Amino acid sequence: MRLLPRLFLRRAFIFWLLLAFAAASTKGQSAAQFPPDWTNALGSLADKIAAVTKRGEGLSLEAKNISSLSTADVDGLRQLLVTDLSRRNRRVVTESSADVVLHLTFSESTDGYVWIAQVVGGDEDNIAMVSVAAPNHKTSTKEASLTLHRKLIWEQDAKILDFGIVEESASGGSSMLIVLNTDKLSFYDSQDKSWKLARAIDLQHGRVAQRDVRGRLDLQAGEAELPGAECAGDFRHPETVTCTSITAASDPETPMPPVAIQGRSVEDYAVLAGACGDDSLTLASGAGDWTAPDFIQAYGGTNLSAASPPIQVPGPVLELRRNDGSQSVRVVSRNLKTGEYEASIVSVSCDD
Amino acid sequence: MVQSLDPASGAANPEEADAKTELESLVYDQRSEDGTFVGTAGSGPFRVSSWEAGKRATFAAHQDYREGRPFVDFVEIQIGRPVHDRVVDLELNKTDFAQIPAEQARQATDRGVRISISQPDELLALVFLGSRSGKESARMRQAIARCIDRAAIVNFILQKEGEPAGGLLPQWSSGTAFLFPTETDVRTAKEIWSQISPSPKLVLGYDSADTLEQSVAERIVVNAKEAGISLASRAMTASGKASPAQADGSTPGVAHIDARLVRLRMTSPLPGIALTAFINRLGPIAGIIDCPLRQSASPEDVYSCERSIMNSGLVVPIVWMPQVYGLSGRVRDWKQPTAGESWPLADVWLDSTD
Numbered sequence: 001m002r003l004l005p006r007l008f009l010r011r012a013f014i015f016w017l018l019l020a021f022a023a024a025s026t027k028g029q030s031a032a033q034f035p036p037d038w039t040n041a042l043g044s045l046a047d048k049i050a051a052v053t054k055r056g057e058g059l060s061l062e063a064k065n066i067s068s069l070s071t072a073d074v075d076g077l078r079q080l081l082v083t084d085l086s087r088r089n090r091r092v093v094t095e096s097s098a099d100v101v102l103h104l105t106f107s108e109s110t111d112g113y114v115w116i117a118q119v120v121g122g123d124e125d126n127i128a129m130v131s132v133a134a135p136n137h138k139t140s141t142k143e144a145s146l147t148l149h150r151k152l153i154w155e156q157d158a159k160i161l162d163f164g165i166v167e168e169s170a171s172g173g174s175s176m177l178i179v180l181n182t183d184k185l186s187f188y189d190s191q192d193k194s195w196k197l198a199r200a201i202d203l204q205h206g207r208v209a210q211r212d213v214r215g216r217l218d219l220q221a222g223e224a225e226l227p228g229a230e231c232a233g234d235f236r237h238p239e240t241v242t243c244t245s246i247t248a249a250s251d252p253e254t255p256m257p258p259v260a261i262q263g264r265s266v267e268d269y270a271v272l273a274g275a276c277g278d279d280s281l282t283l284a285s286g287a288g289d290w291t292a293p294d295f296i297q298a299y300g301g302t303n304l305s306a307a308s309p310p311i312q313v314p315g316p317v318l319e320l321r322r323n324d325g326s327q328s329v330r331v332v333s334r335n336l337k338t339g340e341y342e343a344s345i346v347s348v349s350c351d352d
Numbered sequence: 353m354v355q356s357l358d359p360a361s362g363a364a365n366p367e368e369a370d371a372k373t374e375l376e377s378l379v380y381d382q383r384s385e386d387g388t389f390v391g392t393a394g395s396g397p398f399r400v401s402s403w404e405a406g407k408r409a410t411f412a413a414h415q416d417y418r419e420g421r422p423f424v425d426f427v428e429i430q431i432g433r434p435v436h437d438r439v440v441d442l443e444l445n446k447t448d449f450a451q452i453p454a455e456q457a458r459q460a461t462d463r464g465v466r467i468s469i470s471q472p473d474e475l476l477a478l479v480f481l482g483s484r485s486g487k488e489s490a491r492m493r494q495a496i497a498r499c500i501d502r503a504a505i506v507n508f509i510l511q512k513e514g515e516p517a518g519g520l521l522p523q524w525s526s527g528t529a530f531l532f533p534t535e536t537d538v539r540t541a542k543e544i545w546s547q548i549s550p551s552p553k554l555v556l557g558y559d560s561a562d563t564l565e566q567s568v569a570e571r572i573v574v575n576a577k578e579a580g581i582s583l584a585s586r587a588m589t590a591s592g593k594a595s596p597a598q599a600d601g602s603t604p605g606v607a608h609i610d611a612r613l614v615r616l617r618m619t620s621p622l623p624g625i626a627l628t629a630f631i632n633r634l635g636p637i638a639g640i641i642d643c644p645l646r647q648s649a650s651p652e653d654v655y656s657c658e659r660s661i662m663n664s665g666l667v668v669p670i671v672w673m674p675q676v677y678g679l680s681g682r683v684r685d686w687k688q689p690t691a692g693e694s695w696p697l698a699d700v701w702l703d704s705t706d
Contacts, residue, residue, distance in 0.1 A: 066523075066530065067527075105530065107523075107530070108524075108527050109525060109528075109623060110525050114528060116531070127531065127655075129655065211419065211421060211423060213420075289685045291686070
């Protein structure tokens with residue numbers, strides 16, 4: 001009997017410790033899924049709510065989402081706010097037992113997210129708000145369950161004319177990414193699974209800028225061309241590459257003869273010879289313009305009929321070129337949601 | 353070709369004012385955030401090659417434009433074409449591009465015209481004029497504000513191309529527009545009006561060249577009548593500019609109005625810049641007190657300024673309207689301009705296969 005109360009207290013203490021640990025873990029997991037400035041903003045919002053409410057007051061919380069946040073994110077943020085409020089001695093209760101009603105709205109402006117709390121009740125209504133930047137919407141690598149696979153290699157704000165990957169690099173990295181922009185030629189080393197800028201060469205154009213600039217990389221020959229400028233050197237050794245301005249006005253590429261694909265004339269396409277057995281595949285994008293999402297599809301046979309389901313691209317495909325020595329194409333597109341230019345590799349895997 | 357109105361007329365109506373701005377954007381290189389053009393005329397993507405005042409203008413591609421010459425060789429603009437004729441021209445492919453009033457967008461679509469619609473970026477508001485002050489004046493403004501049926505204006509006059517406006521910024525820009533109510537409250541309007549003694553007879557002015565303003569003004573008069581408010585509408589011409597009521601009530605030859613409808617088009621999608629431009633425009637009309645906003649003003653600062661203006665009751669937002677453009681089938685790469693952006697005529701090209 002004398003031992004029972006001690007045992008009970010010990011078990012109660014251990015149980016309380018486990019509860020506290022579980023609560024802390026849960027809080028840690030919820031906060032960890034959001035950027036730090038979001039959790040800071042919620043803390044600031046809780047401070048503002050606390051400033052217009054009284055200690056111990058019961059708040060009923062109604063949340064509404066009129067932004068692009070997902071339901072899961074909204075639920076997580078709401079829970080975080082409840083936790084922040086409880087730390088400030090504000091209890092969130094059911095509506096029937098609430099002293100004050102808190103209308104929480106997750107809204108959005110041109111600058112980012114705006115989170116607004118309307119405190120209704122008491123002497124007067126109060127409005128508190130915080131704002132946070134919305135994160136970039138990164139395009140996830142699309143792993144199609146179909147024959148075509150798209151892998152995002154690089155993305156940037158500035159327009160990409162062409163790009164390529166050299167598998168060996170003299171600088172010690174396993175490969176090198178070369179990106180041809182309208183105003184520079186950039187070399188990136190592969191380090192720690194990311195691309196680090198090794199060298200960028202500014203391009204001095206020999207003539208007035210064109211609106212629809214096109215450029216081309218020839219990785220094997222070590223050449224880069226675009227109207228008004230050309231570069232040459234060993235792309236495996238970026239320090240050997242030099243660029244000069246020229247006065248050539250025309251596109252650096254000889255246009256390919258158009259082909260008929262499903263009733264439309266297509267000028268931008270890539271042919272992969274022997275992609276699947278003896279058959280060659282022609283890869284082409286859709287017929288839309290630069291303001292709509294696009295797709296890439298493989299066509300085969302003498303009539304160039306569809307040989308694969310299309311893979312979707314979140315913006316217009318601007319360039320489509322065959323990668324020399326491989327059964328893949330390099331694709332430059334523009335993500336309409338983020339505005340970023342994306343460099344991708346689309347490869348073909350044959351169905352068994 | 354672009355249908356427009358005479359930009360040299362001194363902008364007698366809002367569409368003319370907008371057209372003037374758009375034509376200037378073709379010949380100027382840059383535009384600052386407050387909407388003013390910088391640089392010299394002719395530095396832009398196009399240059400004026402011919403001009404017949406009130407009839408036609410032709411703009412040729414600027415070969416050495418710093419961002420590259422436009423894809424099209426020239427743009428021919430017909431001036432002074434009525435809206436109905438513009439829609440017919442689009443149907444018959446006699447024109448490539450034309451502005452269409454928001455309230456005619458649905459009709460144009462039904463007739464097979466390809467249209468492009470922006471986010472709502474133009475506010476139609478009722479602005480009280482003059483120096484009426486005091487409790488009764490404030491009650492009068494509150495009563496008018498509560499009796500307006502914005503939903504009916506959007507549904508029946510704008511044919512659902514627009515949205516009710518409660519604040520000075522649209523929801524997509526500020527994120528806080530939902531905090532300003534838009535619902536009609538005729539009962540409260542009646543109660544407030546009944547407290548004003550003697551109840552005045554008010555006059556609401558609108559631009560005589562603007563059919564939309566006329567329709568909205570007439571609708572507001574009907575709404576006011578339902579709330580027991582004595583309100584009449586009056587068309588204002590460019591020559592007979594209305595002046596605020598004088599103390600002695602007599603201003604020979606000049607129409608007396610208590611409020612007028614005003615169109616306010618956003619010069620930027622950024623809420624702080626757009627609100628500042630609105631304040632600059634409304635200040636001389638309604639005597640609105642300026643609340644200085646930094647370019648990087650926070651949503652809280654913008655909301656606070658907007659709320660203070662709305663609390664004054666001097667401005668009553670009615671509806672937000674989009675910009676609507678009709679396009680021919682051969683126009684490609686048309687990107688709908690956002691608030692403050694000009695027509696992207698330098699970026700479009702014409703598909704010759706159509």
